[in-house]
Amino acid sequence: MATSSVSLHFAQPQAYHDIYNNKNRWDKDEILYRSFDANHSSFGSITYAESKERKDVMNRVFSTNAIEQTQGLIVEKINAVCAAFRRESDAKEPIDIFYGFRCLTVDIITYLCFGSSVDAIEEPHFNAPIVQAMSAVGTTQVRFKYSTLYRNMILKCPSYLSKKLSPETAGVVDMRQMLVEQINGLSADPEKLAKLPHQTTIYHLLMSKEAYRTDTVPTTGSLRDEAQTVLFAGADTVGNTLMLGSFHLMKQPKAYQALKEELVGVWPVMERAPDLRTLERLPYLTAVIKEALRLTSGVTTGLSRVVPPEGASICGTIVPGKTIVSCGNTFVHYNADTFNDPMAFSPERWLEDPELEKWLVPFSKGPRMCLGINLAWAELRLKFAHVFRNFDMELDSSSPQELLWHDKFLPTYYGGHVKAKMTAVSS
Ligand code: HEM
Numbered sequence: 001m002a003t004s005s006v007s008l009h010f011a012q013p014q015a016y017h018d019i020y021n022n023k024n025r026w027d028k029d030e031i032l033y034r035s036f037d038a039n040h041s042s043f044g045s046i047t048y049a050e051s052k053e054r055k056d057v058m059n060r061v062f063s064t065n066a067i068e069q070t071q072g073l074i075v076e077k078i079n080a081v082c083a084a085f086r087r088e089s090d091a092k093e094p095i096d097i098f099y100g101f102r103c104l105t106v107d108i109i110t111y112l113c114f115g116s117s118v119d120a121i122e123e124p125h126f127n128a129p130i131v132q133a134m135s136a137v138g139t140t141q142v143r144f145k146y147s148t149l150y151r152n153m154i155l156k157c158p159s160y161l162s163k164k165l166s167p168e169t170a171g172v173v174d175m176r177q178m179l180v181e182q183i184n185g186l187s188a189d190p191e192k193l194a195k196l197p198h199q200t201t202i203y204h205l206l207m208s209k210e211a212y213r214t215d216t217v218p219t220t221g222s223l224r225d226e227a228q229t230v231l232f233a234g235a236d237t238v239g240n241t242l243m244l245g246s247f248h249l250m251k252q253p254k255a256y257q258a259l260k261e262e263l264v265g266v267w268p269v270m271e272r273a274p275d276l277r278t279l280e281r282l283p284y285l286t287a288v289i290k291e292a293l294r295l296t297s298g299v300t301t302g303l304s305r306v307v308p309p310e311g312a313s314i315c316g317t318i319v320p321g322k323t324i325v326s327c328g329n330t331f332v333h334y335n336a337d338t339f340n341d342p343m344a345f346s347p348e349r350w351l352e353d354p355e356l357e358k359w360l361v362p363f364s365k366g367p368r369m370c371l372g373i374n375l376a377w378a379e380l381r382l383k384f385a386h387v388f389r390n391f392d393m394e395l396d397s398s399s400p401q402e403l404l405w406h407d408k409f410l411p412t413y414y415g416g417h418v419k420a421k422m423t424a425v426s427s
Pocket residue numbers: 042043044051055109229230231233234235237238241297298299303362363364367368369370371372373375376
């Protein structure tokens with residue numbers, strides 16, 4: 001459907017539920033969503049119908065049950081990062097937890113979804129090229145959004161040339177090439193699927209034609225778009241939430257202590273870590289994660305949608321068909337009428353007022369909401385629990401005083417990395 005040039009952004013939180021809800025199967029807006037170069041993925045598809053077919057197939061790896069069964073793979077990587085934190089802390093160096101957590105999320109996504117971890121955790125001081133390359137992508141995406149000419153120039157020329165024209169994207173160009181090679185290898189020899197370290201990669205589902213009503217496996221380009229989406233959707237979002245939550249916990253001794261005590265209560269003997277089910281029952285851990293999700297907000301750009309031809313009512317205003325509309329997550333999460341002292345980190349607010357739940361929207365709502373929500377929650381529970389139980393954490397003085405960000409679809413934090421002095425605890 002052709003869109004009008006009118007774009008409305010709503011600031012009232014109620015608009016969020018009027019736009020993003022299960023009854024609305026509105027198209028995504030091409031101007032924003034073509035800028036990710038993932039047109040044939042669950043995320044980049046413009047229409048509900050196209051994305052639904054893909055999401056129905058992928059849902060099986062991201063369901064609550066599937067995630068519960070893969071928790072061992074997640075914990076394997078968390079144990080590896082804790083070992084790396086121990087090595088770094090033995091050297092008495094403050095640890096860059098901004099990069100450390102990003103390396104961990106990238107390793108989990110690549111291992112879980114592609115069956116081949118990039119081992120970013122093992123890079124000295126967590127200076128992993130893939131993490132640095134992914135951090136540069138926000139700038140490229142903003143340029144892609146506003147200049148089709150620039151986008152075509154970078155995407156349509158051979159990779160050696162695009163790397164020269166836009167050096168900051170070099171790492172991502174290489175990563176895309178790596179994904180294409182992996183997909184081509186699996187397409188040419190499906191037996192290779194059986195050789196992946198586990199059976200729950202996205203390829204096991206996406207490359208089986210029985211999974212589709214049309215009995216047709218997506219093209220290599222479409223599979224690459226999906227793999228790229230999963231990597232970008234799942235890495236920095238979780239990394240930001242961990243970094244922000246840890247930063248505030250280290251600044252607030254009361255909250256830090258409350259979390260520690262709750263964790264020690266269910267995890268008295270170091271060698272016997274609790275499972276995901278047990279962690280799900282911890283109210284303070286859950287409140288810490290909700291508060292970190294609220295403040296980081298997941299995605300900060302308004303997720304623009306196209307009003308259907310018959311028009312719609314948003315916050316009592318009649319909006320004509322084809323208008324592009326959005327309401328950014330931060331307009332809900334930072335609203336002072338809903339959240340008292342909204343910029344303060346206060347896990348307690350979630351324990352005191354269950355009604356707030358309605359206004360927690362980091363994963364968005366409606367038919368295009370996050371596909372990876374169960375994985376994200378599982379990762380956040382396990383990571384906060386393991387890191388804060390295994391280490392005493394202190395904010396290093398080189399860390400920023402406050403977390404400043406600008407919007408590049410995700411919040412992009414600037415002004416220095418959060419660093420911590422981490423001391424391993426033995427009991
Ligand atoms: C804290 C972690 C996460 C947050 C806050 C988050 C947030 C979001 C949001 C706000 C959207 C909607 C985007 C839009 O409407 O354009 C979304 C979509 C999506 N997310 Fe997540 N996400 C997280 C983790 C993950 C993970 C771990 C994965 C998978 C590995 C994932 C996969 C996806 C996919 C595939 C979509 C596209 C869904 C669609 O367009 O229908 N996300 N996510």
